Amino acid sequence: MDIDGSKRIFRRLGPSQGDNGSSKQQQKVCFHWRAGRCDRFPCPFLHRELAAPPPQAQGSLTNGTASSKRSHGYSDDYRGGPRRNTNFNNNWGRTPAHGGGNNARAVTKTEKICAYWLQGSCKFGDSCRFLHSWTTGNCFSLLTTLEGHQKVVSGIALPSGSDKLYSGSSDKTVRVWDCQSGQCAGAVNLNGEVGCMLSEGPWIFVGLTNLVKAWNAQTAADLNLTGPVGQVYSLVVGNDMLFAGTKDGILAWKFNVATNCFEPAASLKGHSHHVVSLVVGANRLYSGSMDNTIRVWSLETLQCLQILTDHTSVVMSFLCWDQFLLSCSLDKTVKVWVANESGNLEVTYTHQEEHGVLALCGMHDAEAKPVLLCSCNDNTVRVYDLPSFSERGKIFSKEAIRCIEIGPGGLFFTGDESGQVRVWKWLAETTTAAA
Structure with a gap:
């Protein structure tokens, strides 16, 4: 009786594995069984629900069972x-x-x-x-990465007439790189963190704490320019003078050919906080500060001509392009300034970024088109066409890029907070299209 009962139950569940399923009726579910009142034995229809669809159609975990x-x-x-x-x-x-x-x-x-x-x-x-x-963008390629610095790369310099690249860092060293081999040719240990670097002719200027060091790559002259208070974060040359941004304002030196040294020339006061960015253009000196303002100075009289207050955070970098002044800030904007009829600067366009902007660099691509490199504190550099601000591509880095420097032959260099210096080259449109 038990065996017979087992057979009845088994047959009502459907065909055995040995059954080839030739009867089409056996692929249907018994209507009366679903209603709980089937009394036929053997029943020609299935007394079970149809098999579930394969895992690929239903969605399954790796064992093929439906996920609860x-x-x-x-x-x-x-x-x-x-x-x-x-x-x-x-x-x-x-x-x-x-x-x-x-x-x-x-x-x-x-x-x-x-x-x-x-x-x-x-x-x-x-x-x-x-x-x-x-x-992204396929308009430039990474040639090499120069490893050696242990902290933020804060300056890159290429003195004229030299086959060496100089990089300074907050690890208190300046490294010298051979431009042919890409190898480090030496390192200079300093007594302070490097806040910025500048090359002008054969001269290399290094901004340190309470000091600007000047080297001549041709004559090996080594000079110390004293007077700054605090870390020097910005240097620029204009009207035969060297300007340094300091905690107390801007200091200027003039080179004396007779004595072969730099002599103090002026002190420009006005900013209420550290001056961190400088640029020269159109016979003007522009200074950006941690007080969120831009000051415009006459290079002839060294008098302040205008104070610009449109930024709401630190003014980090400048670029003079054509008749425009571009400024960037940690307030996530790049502002484009133009002189009105009275000669005063006013904002003609504001470009908004998602993150604070650390540095600007303007150059021409391989087709001689003007482009803007805009470093942001999300570890990227955005590359834009000028004047449209249409994006050409992006450069990514492990950490934020703090300085960008233009080189010869379509080369440019970036230095980031991890200590890496990278060498990039613009690609021609024909090369980009072929790639």
Whole structure:
């Protein structure tokens, strides 16, 4: 009786594994069984629900069983956003966070460097949705990285007539790099952190704490310019004078050919906080400060002509381009200034960034078109066409890039907070198109 009962139950569950399922009726579920009143034996219809769809169509975990967490949106919670397809195998755990699995569709790149690519261990290649490059835009290429500094690279200089590149850092050293081999040719240990560097002709100027050091790359002359108070963060040359931004304002020196030294020339007062940026253009000296203002000075009289108060945070950098003055600030803006009929500067355009702006650099690309390099404190440099501000591409870095310097032949250099100096080269449009 028990055996007969077992057979009855088994047969009502449907065909055995040995059954080839030739009867189409056996693929239907018994209507009366569903209603709980089937009394036929043997019943030609199934006394069970149809098998669930394959895992690929339903969505499953790796063992092929339906996930009880799906109705609670756990896949969305885990990824921090909506699922990109219905296959849990491609959206759960490590795979989607690092490349999207074996999806055949085009991968939408996320503007973030792939951590596995940095380690040389990414297995997803072109299908990885993170970047396997330090740039976007394909308009320039990374030639080499110069390693050696232990802290922020705060200045880069290329004196004329020299085959050496100089870089200064807050690690209290200036490193000398051979431009042919890319190797470090020497390091100069200083008594203070390097706040900035400037090259003018054969001279290299280094801003230190309470001091500006001057070296001549041709004659090996080594001079100390005293007078600054606090760290010197900015240096510029104009009207045969060297200007340094200090805690107390701006100091100026003039070179005396007869004595072969720099002599104090003037002290420009007015800023209420540290002067961190300087630029010269149109017979004017422009200074930016931690007091959030820009002061315009006459290079002839060294008198303040105008005070600009449009920025709401530290004025970090300047660029003189054509008849315009560009300024950037930690207030996340780049402002474009132009002189009105009375000769005073006023803002004609404000470009908004998502993060504070650290440095500006203007140069021409391989096709002689003017471009703006705009370093932000999210570890990127945005590259824009001028005057449209249309984005050409981005440069990514491990840490924020604090200085950008132009070199010969389409080269430019960046120094970041990790201590790296990188050498870049603009690509011609024909090369970019072919790539």
